[in-house]
Amino acid sequence: MTLNADTIKVACSNCNLRELCMPVGLQPQELQRIDDIVATRRKVRRKETLFASGERFTALYAIRIGVFKTQVTAEDGREQVTGFQMAGEIMGLDGIVNDHHTCDAVALEDAEVCVMPFERIEELSREVTALQRHVHQIMSREIVREHGVMLLLSSMRAEERLAAFLLNLLQRLHARGFSASELVLRMTREEIGSYLGLKLETVSRTMSKFAEEGLVEVNQRHVRILDADALRRLVNPTVCA
Amino acid sequence: MTLNADTIKVACSNCNLRELCMPVGLQPQELQRIDDIVATRRKVRRKETLFASGERFTALYAIRIGVFKTQVTAEDGREQVTGFQMAGEIMGLDGIVNDHHTCDAVALEDAEVCVMPFERIEELSREVTALQRHVHQIMSREIVREHGVMLLLSSMRAEERLAAFLLNLLQRLHARGFSASELVLRMTREEIGSYLGLKLETVSRTMSKFAEEGLVEVNQRHVRILDADALRRLVNPTVCA
DNA sequence: CGCCGCATTGACGTTCGTCAAGTCTAGTGG
DNA sequence: CCACTAGACTTGACGAACGTCAATGCGGCG
Secondary structure, three states, rough: OOOOOOOOOHHHHHOOOOOOOOEEEEOHHHHHHHHOOOOOEEEEEOOEEOOOOOOOOOOOEEEEOOOOEEEEEEEOEEEEEEEEEOOOEEEOOOOOOEEEEEEEEEEOOOOOEEEEEEHOOOOHHHHHHHHHHHHHHHHHHHHHHHHHHHHHHHHHHHHHHHHHHHHHHHHHHHHHOOOEEEEEEEHHHHHHHHHHOOOOHHHHHHHHHHHOOEEEEEOEEEEOOOOHHHHHHHOOOOOOO | OOOOOOOOOOHHOOOOOHHHHHOOOOHHHHHHHHHHHHHEEEEOOOOOOEEOOOOEEEEEEEEEEEEEEEEEEEOOOOOOEEEEOOOOEEEEHHHHHEEEEEHHHHHOOEEEEEEHHHHHHHHHHOHHHHHHHHHHHHHHHHHHHHHHHHHHHHOOOOHHHHHHHHHHHHHHHHHOOOOOOEOOOOHHHHHHHHOOOOOHHHHHHHHHOOOOOOOOOOOOOOEEEEEEEEEHHHOOOOOOO
């Protein structure tokens, strides 16, 4: 049997993201059972949306390749980036409550996701306890993450926000096998600003300030972290003092 | 058999909150099945914590009486109120992911909650599809709510934030049978400020401004909304213009 | 009655947003 | 190969919104 690249059926059980993604913590025999929650794969090109606010909710999506942003739009048009997602992370949880999505998911570079019909997830997680628990954990993790963002938005100054953002990205990229000190931003200054509650000029200025102080080396979207500890001290003034 | 007030076993199926709380949308026969997810009731006095960050997670809590705040604490001690919860709302979702709570739940007045051991919820929701769906919806709703808070914190000015806050409280209280135009704030200016990303002085000043402009009547914690439409216009300048 | 916590109000300072000019880079087409 | 353009980024000058600090008021409770 020959298959071309587009039709290869890649199962969770032999996916190289299984340590990060949906199958985390499952036993081998459970792993096989969830292989068929991935109905299809879908490619999304840069700047295209995976799903948009208002669309019917049918599935959760696990990122295989690429980085996404999710954003909500207020009735008056103001946009707010609610997160940046990368390989192994799950998108679409917002759609469960009203059967319709309430945010957009936009690819920041050419990307590929696993489509997991939610009906099928619910079916399977009635039988596979570990999957049920895992789904609950994914949603809980998102809630906890957002608590952190609220803290950031509500009480941190620009420098602290950007430092926290860079360290967070770095840590997640490192967990995926990338450098612990270098990163390429897939998002614009404006998108970073939207996420952090700052204007793009402030993001730019703060980045420049970090560079002047020797904390980072910035070249457009390429960032090298020179003094991660100093950034950590910024995020957490008293603890690391 | 006689029971005193403390030991009365009140089941979901005859709880007066069943239109708002855990049993929403369940069929009568399903309703009976979930009666025993409520293991016990627990009274919490004003200023006491229902659970605190770091404590082991064992159960979700449905509020029967009273208003709570939930708050996260940064390592450096900064506190962020992440929400105010009232009758029928569920607390504790943050604890699922790591088996430990990551925020505190503090009663703002004498309160009473239903304790729902999470193990039992998971068991039952493997059998009762509607409960499974409902649990997913509750978590999804929390995620969507937090998106809204992020939008508010990141892009609204003080007046818009406070107006949105008052309207939201009003609407939730109204859904619980209270007045659509009058409310008693159970939280201090400082707690409102923490939630909205403002200092207490700014909350106070903005409240006074609303009062001067005839939008509300404020007397300490008693607030009467005189012109809800004007408040709505503040939240959403262009739409209602 | 006096204390304490909460709320209000004013004066002033800081941070970040706004507006505007200018630079850099990648991509396009001659 | 180079000129041109568009989009993203940087930088500066200025102002507005909100935070900070401090004084004062108010109400409830011992």
